[in-house]
Amino acid sequence: MELITYLARMDLFDGLTQDELLQLNHVTPLEIRSKGSMVVSPYMSPKVLYIVKSGKVRLYKLTEEGKELTLDILGAGHLFGELSSFHTSADMFAVTMEDSIICEIDVQQFRKIVSEKPMLALKYIELVTARLKEVEELLGYMAYGSVRQRLLFLLHKLAIKFTSNSQMMHEWVTLEIELTHQELASMTGSIRETVTPIINQLVSEGILRKEGIRKPYSIHLNRLQTALSVVSL
DNA sequence: CCATTAACGACTA
DNA sequence: TAGTCGTTAATGG
CATH class of the missing domain: 2.60.120.10 (Jelly Rolls)
Structure with missing residues (x-):
């Protein structure tokens, strides 16, 4: 069964x-x-x-x-x-x-x-x-752009992939996956010392949210997308 | 802007 | 205790 x-x-x-x-x-x-x-x-x-x-x-x-x-x-x-x-x-x-x-x-x-x-x-x-x-x-995104842009793009991808579409309508969606700075860096061709300040900046910009240590990230999809579209492609 | 290196406290196997 | 993680800072490309 x-x-x-x-x-x-x-x-x-x-x-x-x-x-x-x-x-x-x-x-x-x-x-x-x-x-x-x-x-x-x-x-x-x-x-x-x-x-x-x-x-x-x-x-x-x-x-x-x-x-x-x-x-x-x-x-x-x-x-x-x-x-x-x-x-x-x-x-x-x-x-x-x-x-x-x-x-x-x-x-x-x-x-x-x-x-x-x-x-x-x-x-x-x-x-x-x-x-x-x-x-x-x-590939197109990872080849160009700053680490910040690559992180934004990655987070957008992960949001689509690891968010139950039931909550896709909400402002904040939760990434149903545990991610370390190490892993985020490894996925964007960067290092964790670079990722840390950028993640914290995204939090202060209201794009990201972290409920607590060892807890999943939440993403404000609209703000993320505007931050992403500001960049020229 | 970003990688590298070093270093430190907190946390975990 | 040893290894991992987040964080800060100095330095150099």
Whole structure:
């Protein structure tokens, strides 16, 4: 029962009937990972496709100097893997940021599923192209602009990604994810000493809000967007 | 404007 | 206790 509700929540599998979801259970093993555990590293056996059922997964690479460069954070319903190749190249790491449930599918299983349900291939293509678009947009923003702009853009992205759309109408939306300055810096190609003053400035500008230590950020979307659109592109 | 380096108190495994 | 995190400050590009 639990499994079915989980599967139905996944982007890749919505639109399928209950019976079809039941069949998928046989080829979609569930992996429960505790916080901070490595899901993918360059030295692991390639599993082709991973689907995040719950929790958060951080994807990152190592620079030549050995620093972690976070490329993306995935939440429930998102997928990544070797076959998709829109995520996870050979030198990619994936680590859980909280206790997570992850579905692993290898080549044979994926081929089998897709051959039985061609609709999945279409859905899959949609996800890949959406991902591609996102990366292109991200690239454009990260290439130019100050760390402040990159942070604003990142926060906007995260707000879209990790906010329940029920509260998207409100002035303040809550980022349902734990973020350290370290991670924000790693995602904007910066360092935490630079991020700290900027975050504090955004708080004083009324764009960001932090309920307390170890608590999630809230974002004033309108103010963030105006602050973002002030910048010429 | 921003990275680097250093350093310090608080917190956590 | 050792490592991480947020923060400040000096310096140099």
